[in-house]
Amino acid sequence: MDVAFxxxxxxxxxxxxxxxxxxxxxxxxxxxxxxxxDSIDLEVGPxxxxxxxxxxxxxxxxxxxxxxxxxxRTSGELTIxxxxxxxxxxxxxAHLGVVPQQDTLDTDLTVRENIYVYGRYFGLSRAELQPRVxxxxxxxxxxxxxxxxxxxxxxxxxxxxxxxxxxxxxxxxLLLDEPTTGLDPQARHLLWDRLFRLRxxxxxxxLTTHYMDEAEQLCERLVVMDAGRIVAEGSPAxxxxxxxxxxxxxxxxxxxRSNEVVPHLAGIGxxxxxxxxxxxxxxxxxxxxxxxxxARGLTPTTALVRRASLxxxxxxxxxxxxxxx
Amino acid sequence: xxxxxxxxxxxxxxxxxxxxLADAGIRSGRARMLLLRNTLALRxxxxxxxxxxxxxxVLFLVAFGYGVGALIGDVSDGEQSVSYAAxxxxxxxAASAMNGAIYDSTFNVYFKMHFQRVYQAMMSTSLGPxxxxxxxxxxxxxxxxxxxxxxxxxxxxxxxxxxxxxxxxIPAAMLIAFAFAAIGMSLxxxxxxxxxxxxxQFWMLPLFLFSGTFYPIxxxxxxxxxxxxxxxxxxxxxxxxxLAFGVIDMALMGHVLYFMVIGALGLLATTRRLNALFLR
Amino acid sequence: xxxxxxxxxxxxxxxxxNMWRWRNAIITFxxxxxxxxxxxxxxxxxxxxxxxxPGGIDGIPYLAxxxxxxxITAAMQAGQDxxxxxTLAGFIWTKTFYAMRATSLTGAQIAEGVLFAAFGRIVxxxxxxxxxxxxxxxxxxxxxxxxxxxxxxxxxxWAATMQAIAASVHDDGGFLSLAGRVIIMPMFLFSGTFYPLxxxxxxxxxxxxxSPLWHATELGRWLSYGAxxxxxxxxxxxxxxxxxxxxxVVLARRRFERRLTS
Numbered sequence: 001m002d003v004a005f006x007x008x009x010x011x012x013x014x015x016x017x018x019x020x021x022x023x024x025x026x027x028x029x030x031x032x033x034x035x036x037x038d039s040i041d042l043e044v045g046p047x048x049x050x051x052x053x054x055x056x057x058x059x060x061x062x063x064x065x066x067x068x069x070x071x072x073r074t075s076g077e078l079t080i081x082x083x084x085x086x087x088x089x090x091x092x093x094a095h096l097g098v099v100p101q102q103d104t105l106d107t108d109l110t111v112r113e114n115i116y117v118y119g120r121y122f123g124l125s126r127a128e129l130q131p132r133v134x135x136x137x138x139x140x141x142x143x144x145x146x147x148x149x150x151x152x153x154x155x156x157x158x159x160x161x162x163x164x165x166x167x168x169x170x171x172x173x174l175l176l177d178e179p180t181t182g183l184d185p186q187a188r189h190l191l192w193d194r195l196f197r198l199r200x201x202x203x204x205x206x207l208t209t210h211y212m213d214e215a216e217q218l219c220e221r222l223v224v225m226d227a228g229r230i231v232a233e234g235s236p237a238x239x240x241x242x243x244x245x246x247x248x249x250x251x252x253x254x255x256x257r258s259n260e261v262v263p264h265l266a267g268i269g270x271x272x273x274x275x276x277x278x279x280x281x282x283x284x285x286x287x288x289x290x291x292x293x294x295a296r297g298l299t300p301t302t303a304l305v306r307r308a309s310l311x312x313x314x315x316x317x318x319x320x321x322x323x324x325x
Numbered sequence: 326x327x328x329x330x331x332x333x334x335x336x337x338x339x340x341x342x343x344x345x346l347a348d349a350g351i352r353s354g355r356a357r358m359l360l361l362r363n364t365l366a367l368r369x370x371x372x373x374x375x376x377x378x379x380x381x382x383v384l385f386l387v388a389f390g391y392g393v394g395a396l397i398g399d400v401s402d403g404e405q406s407v408s409y410a411a412x413x414x415x416x417x418x419a420a421s422a423m424n425g426a427i428y429d430s431t432f433n434v435y436f437k438m439h440f441q442r443v444y445q446a447m448m449s450t451s452l453g454p455x456x457x458x459x460x461x462x463x464x465x466x467x468x469x470x471x472x473x474x475x476x477x478x479x480x481x482x483x484x485x486x487x488x489x490x491x492x493x494x495i496p497a498a499m500l501i502a503f504a505f506a507a508i509g510m511s512l513x514x515x516x517x518x519x520x521x522x523x524x525x526q527f528w529m530l531p532l533f534l535f536s537g538t539f540y541p542i543x544x545x546x547x548x549x550x551x552x553x554x555x556x557x558x559x560x561x562x563x564x565x566x567x568l569a570f571g572v573i574d575m576a577l578m579g580h581v582l583y584f585m586v587i588g589a590l591g592l593l594a595t596t597r598r599l600n601a602l603f604l605r
Numbered sequence: 606x607x608x609x610x611x612x613x614x615x616x617x618x619x620x621x622x623n624m625w626r627w628r629n630a631i632i633t634f635x636x637x638x639x640x641x642x643x644x645x646x647x648x649x650x651x652x653x654x655x656x657x658x659p660g661g662i663d664g665i666p667y668l669a670x671x672x673x674x675x676x677i678t679a680a681m682q683a684g685q686d687x688x689x690x691x692t693l694a695g696f697i698w699t700k701t702f703y704a705m706r707a708t709s710l711t712g713a714q715i716a717e718g719v720l721f722a723a724f725g726r727i728v729x730x731x732x733x734x735x736x737x738x739x740x741x742x743x744x745x746x747x748x749x750x751x752x753x754x755x756x757x758x759x760x761x762x763w764a765a766t767m768q769a770i771a772a773s774v775h776d777d778g779g780f781l782s783l784a785g786r787v788i789i790m791p792m793f794l795f796s797g798t799f800y801p802l803x804x805x806x807x808x809x810x811x812x813x814x815x816s817p818l819w820h821a822t823e824l825g826r827w828l829s830y831g832a833x834x835x836x837x838x839x840x841x842x843x844x845x846x847x848x849x850x851x852x853x854v855v856l857a858r859r860r861f862e863r864r865l866t867s
Contacts, residue, residue: 068449069604070445070448070449070603070604071604071605072604072605087350088344088349088350089350089453089604090340090343090344090349090350090353090451090452090453091337091340091341091344091349091451093340093449093450093451094336094337094339094340094341094450094451095336095337096449098449100445100449102442104441104442104443104445104446104449105446106362106366106441106443106446107441108365108366108441109362109365109366113365117358117361117362117365118446118450120355120358120361120362121355121358121447121450121451121452122336122339122340122450122451123336123339123340123353123355123451124336124339169335169336169337169450170335170336171336373783374783377783377786377787380786380787381786381790384790384791384794384795385794387794387795387809388794388795388799388800389794389799391804391805391806392794392795392799392800392804392805393650393654393799393800393804395800395804396654396657396658396662396667396800396804397650397653397654397656397657398657400653409653520627520630523630524630527630527633527634527637530637530638530641531641531645534641534642534644534645534646534649535641535644535645535649539645539646539649539650540649540650540652540653544648544649544652
C-alpha cells in the first residue's frame with residue numbers, strides 16, 4: 001500500500017498529494033478535445049495549506065475533483081495519501097473532507113441530520129456520531145439552528161454547515177472549492193477564522209479561490225493556474241517578490257495625456273504597465289519613484305503608492321483579458 | 326495491530342476493511358444508509374405523497390370492483406369464475422407496486438440527481454454507485470411492500486382474500502417494485518430534461534390499461550396476447566393473480582425469474598451510469 | 606370592443622407561446638389519452654359489461670355510455686393543468702407574475718390571461734377528443750357537437766375554480782400531486798363515469814352530487830343519446846357549473862390582485 005515516491009522537490013517522504021503530468025481532457029461536440037488540465041505537477045505535504053489560484057475555467061475545479069477521487073484522470077500519475085484514485089476511490093474518499101463549489105446539502109433534512117447522515121454514509125456508528133455532531137455544530141456556530149431545515153439558512157450558514165459536514169469523518173485532507181464565493185465580508189471572515197483553527201489542528205488544506213486576499217490569508221504555498229497549466233508556484237511572499245516586486249506606484253494622467261507621458265517614464269521602476277485609465281510602475285521604492293516622476297515635471301492627477309499584492313502577480317501571470325465562464 | 330484495525334471505527338479503518346474486495350471500487354456495503362436518509366426525509370417533506378399512494382388502489386378497487394362490478398357480475402379467467410372485485414384486486418396491487426416504484430425511481434431520483442445534488446454529496450463520501458443504486462431501489466421495494474400490506478388489509482376487510490397464499494403477495498409486490506425501480510432508475514439516469522420524464526409517465530398509461538388489469542387478455546387477438554405477455558406489468562399481474570387465487574404452478578417460477586432478470590439488468594445499467602455521471 | 610383587455614391578451618399570448626413549445630407532448634397526450642381509455646375501458650371492459658347486460662346501460666353500448674364522461678374529464682384535466690401549473694410557477698417557483706405586475710399589467714389581467722390561454726388548450730383537447738369519439742362511433746354527429754361544447758364549458762368553469770384555489774397556495778408542498786390524487790382521482794372514479802352513480806352505496810354517492818364531473822356527465826348523456834333526465838336536474842347542473850365558473854373567475858381575479866399588490 002505504501003508507495004515509494006521519487007524524491008520530490010519538496011522532499012516529503014509521503015506527500016498527501018502527488019501528481020506528475022496530471023491531465024484531463026474532455027471530448028466536446030463543437031471543438032474536439034478540450035484540455036481542462038494540461039500535464040500539471042503537484043506536491044502537497046502533510047499539514048500544509050495549499051492554494052490553487054486561477055480565473056474561472058482555469059482548471060481548478062477539475063483538478064480538485066480528480067484529487068477528490070470523483071473524476072478520473074485522462075493521463076499522468078496521481079496518488080492521494082499513497083493511494084491511486086483510479087482503483088481505490090472509496091478508501092481515498094474516507095480520508096477526505098470535501099467542500100464543493102456549489103452546496104450539496106440535503107434540503108430534505110435538518111441541519112443536524114445533514115451532518116449525522118453524512119457521517120453514517122462513511123459507516124460511522126450512531127453512538128460515535130452523537131457527540132461529534134454536537135461538536136461540529138458548535139464549531140460551525142449552528143447550535144441554535146440544529147433543527148432548522150437547510151432552506152432557511154443564510155449563504156454563510158450553509159457554507160459553515162457544508163464545512164462542518166465535511167469534517168464528520170475526521171479527514172486528514174480537506175478540499176475546499178471556492179469556499180467563500182458569494183458570501184458577504186462578515187461571513188467570509190468568520191469562515192476564515194474556522195479554517196484557521198482547522199489548520200492549527202494539523203489538517204492538510206487544499207483550496208481553490210479567485211480571491212487574492214483569501215489566498216494570502218489562508219495559504220502557505222500556492223500555484224497559479226491558467227488555461228489548465230501551472231504558471232507559477234511558491235509562497236505568497238515569494239510569488240509577490242518574484243513577479244511583482246515590493247511596491248506599486250499607480251499614477252493617472254487623464255485619458256489624453258497618458259500615452260504622451262509613457263516615454264518620459266523610462267528608467268523609473270523595474271516594469272511599467274499601461275492601462276486605459278492608469279499607469280502601474282512595479283518598483284522597490286515607491287515613494288522615491290513618485291518623487292522622480294514629479295521631478296521630471298509629469299505631475300499626475302492622482303497618485304498612489306502601495307504594497308505589491310498577490311493580485312498584481314495574478315493579473316501579470318494570467319493577463320487582464322476578461323475570462324468568460 | 327490487526328485487532329486494532331478490526332475494532333477501529335474511523336472512516337478510514339472502515340474503508341480499509343473493504344479495500345481488498347472485488348467490488349470495493351463501487352460498493353461500500355452501506356446501501357442501508359440511503360434508507361435511513363429517505364426515512365428521515367419522509368418526516369420533513371415527502372410523507373403526504375407516500376401516504377396518498379395507499380389510497381389510489383383502494384379508490385380503484387371500490388370504483389371498478391363495486392361500481393363497474395355491479396354491471397359485470399362474475400369474470401372467468403380460464404377455468405375459475407370470481408367476482409369482478411376479486412378479479413381486479415391482485416392486478417391493482419401489482420399496479421400500485423409498479424406506480425410507487427416508478428414514481429420513486431423517476432421523479433424523485435431525477436430531482437435528487439439534478440436539483441438537490443444528493444448523489445454528488447454521497448459520492449464524495451466512501452459510498453459507491455452500487456450503494457446508491459441498491460439503496461434507492463431498496464427504498465422503492467419498501468414502499469411497494471408497505472402499499473401491498475395496506476392494500477391486502479383492505480382487500481381482506483372486503484372479503485376478497487380466500488387463501489393463505491395471499492400472504493405471498495407481499496414479497497411478490499417487492500419483487501415487482503424491485504424490477505420497475507431498477508429499470509426506472511436506469512432510464513432516469515439517462516434523462517436530461519423533465520419533459521422526458523413526462524413521456525415515460527405517458528407510456529405508463531397503456532401499460533396500466535392494457536396489461537389485463539381490468540379484463541382478461543383473452544379479449545385480444547392471439548398475436549397481441551403474446552406481446553402483452555412479454556410486458557412487465559402483465560407478468561406482475563399474472564403473478565399476483567395466481568397467488569391470490571392459490572394457483573401455484575411452474576408459470577409462477579417463470580414470472581419470478583422474469584423479474585429477477587430485468588431487475589438485475591436495470592441494477593447493472595444504473596450502477597454503470599451513476600459511475601459515469603459522478604465518478605468519471 | 607374585444608372581450609379581453611389588451612393586457613390580458615398579452616398574458617394569454619405569452620402563455621400560448623409557452624404551450625407551443627410543448628406542442629408535441631400536448632398533441633400526443635391529447636390524442637393518446639382518449640384512444641387508450643376508449644379501447645381499454647370502452648371496448649375491453651365494455652365487452653365484459655355487455656356479456657352480463659346484453660342491452661347495455663340505458664339500452665346503449667357501454668362505449669357510448671362512458672364517452673361523455675371521458676371527454677369532459679379530459680377537458681377538465683387539460684384546463685386544470687394549464688392554470689394550476691402556471692399559477693404556482695408565477696407566484697412561487699419562478700415568480701414571473703411579480704415581474705409582469707411591475708409592468709402596466711394588473712393582477713386581474715394576469716388571472717384572465719392565464720385562464721384564456723387555458724381555454725385555448727381546453728378547446729383543442731375537446732375538439733380532438735370529440736373527433737376521436739366520432740371515429741369510434743361512440744357518439745352521433747349532433748351528439749359530438751353537444752358533448753364537445755359541454756366539455757369546453759365544463760373544462761373552463763373547472764379551470765376557473767382551480768385557478769382561484771391555486772392562487773391561495775403559498776407553499777407548493779406537493780400541491781400538484783396532492784390535487785391530482787385527492788381531488789381529481791376520486792372525482793374521476795366516483796362521478797358515475799364508468800357506471801351509473803346508483804350502482805354505488807349511498808355512503809359514497811355524495812361525492813358524485815358535489816362533483817362537477819357528475820353534473821356535466823349527466824348533461825352529456827342527455828345531450829349525446831337522450832338519456833332520461835328531468836328538466837329540473839338539467840337546470841340545477843347547468844347552474845352549478847356556471848356558479849363554479851363565475852365564482853372562480855371573480856375569486857381568482859381578486860386573489861391575484863390582492864397577492865400581487867400586498
